[in-house]
Amino acid sequence: MNRNLARILAALAGAVMVTLPALAGAYPLQVARNIMLYMALAVTWDMLLRSGQISFGIAGLFGLGAYASILAVLRAGMPALLSIPFAALLSGVVALIIGFLILRLRAMYFSIVTLALAEIFRIVIQNLVDFTGGPEGVIMKGRIFGGSDSGIYWLTLCGLFVALGASYWFEKSKIHFALTAIRNNEVSARTSGVDIFRWLLLAFVVTSTIQGFLGGIYVQSYGFATPDSVFSADFTLLPLAMALLGGIHSTVGPILGAVLLGLASEYLKLQIPYGHLVVYGIIIIIVILFMPQGLLGLFRKATRGGKGRAS
């Protein structure tokens, strides 16, 4: 019954997503796009987290993808649509190279280094003034699909589906067992034949590739990039807050968290401009203190408790 409920909800959500461009105006579409983008980032963050590695570098690979995409169009004349997979590829290759260097690190050492790398990408791009436009950034003549709101909506939806599809693959394949074993205990994982570095590298490269892909979609939707906009800490912190609120180590948790926080922040932005970030901070603190497994964890606890009493 639980599974049926989930199917109905998923079908309902799918129907809303597909019909939205036909029914809704520009503003709701923009809100939906924002939520989908952050949702996709939250899912990719969680995918790596399933191995126990906490990345603070989402904005780094996202921003890198954004610049790869816009510069490919502006400097090499690449078609806008093609520049998005190109951005994904570039972020993936960069992740492969840095992965060899940093995936020997664990816990906070890994986290700090990913944070630092994001900052390094930003500083490098900011200082390659001739190529990247420096602090002022670069601007395209027009946006992708001639700026069509529904076209950009579909593109963002496509980005979300890539992230959700990858997350589903992670959950249903050997990867799930590898990452869970690594997260629980690396020594015992090795004894079970798990080649830890290989699986961490796979998770890091796949999630970074998708983050670059999303960066490409983002930059093509707005038609411009500055270091401050595409490397914004929002792209690291908001997905993190969403995944934590919804419930980590799952696909559903980040989706739930993104919808709730996305809508809440849109509302709060109107009520108290800039104040929504304070609310975000408070949410993170409350979640970490009182429900480390997120809303999904509370839900699971409730249903499992019920089952326990019944048997």
Added chain:
Amino acid sequence: MTKLRTTDLTVHFMGLVAVNKVSFSMDEGEILGIIGPNGAGKTTFINLVSGIIMPSEGKVEYKGRDITYMAAHERARLGIARTYQLIHPLENLSLIENVMVGSIFARGNSLRAARRKASEVCAELGLQDLDRDTSRLTILEIKKMEIAKALANEPEVLFLDEVMAGLNVDETKDLIATVQLVARERALAVGVVEHVMGVIRELTHRVIVLEAGELIAQGPYEEVSRNPRVVQAYLGGAA
């Protein structure tokens, strides 16, 4: 046939020599006890043989092949498995999923094949209701799951690091019978670290005794337990 052999195996951490020139071998079908007082280096020795830590000197051979510096996950694939003193059930995975890990990664089985193999191993060990969350297992079931996880590697050499600890008399008897059964069926070479001497006496064909990292005696339990050096190691002082 000799499955595993070490020659002058040594490891030191800074100045401390934890395992010192230990040479031993284990044959197919043999259950070997590894005993010694606390801090003698028993677990460190298993860590060396299973590749969790690398030796400073000496050699480890598995079926005649030099594996001294081979990575732990590759040894698991070759056929060396072990359990841990501190048991770590994988959270968010059910009993059978815990057992599947070794079958998936050490044997390269598909999820479907791994599930089938894991349920066979669990049935053999008398584990039931395999979709349970690991937080719902009894202590005996957890110990059996730990052994099942190791057996999912389909090993030829198995080390059991204090699997009997914390069990009552009946549970201990149950687990001894289980270990004997799986060892015989698979002609496993089993290394058993245990503090309860009754278990060692009942389970093992032969024991080696470590003290301060050195192998001080080996032979059948009855013989070794009368060895003055062994008695001295356990009781201390000038016996």
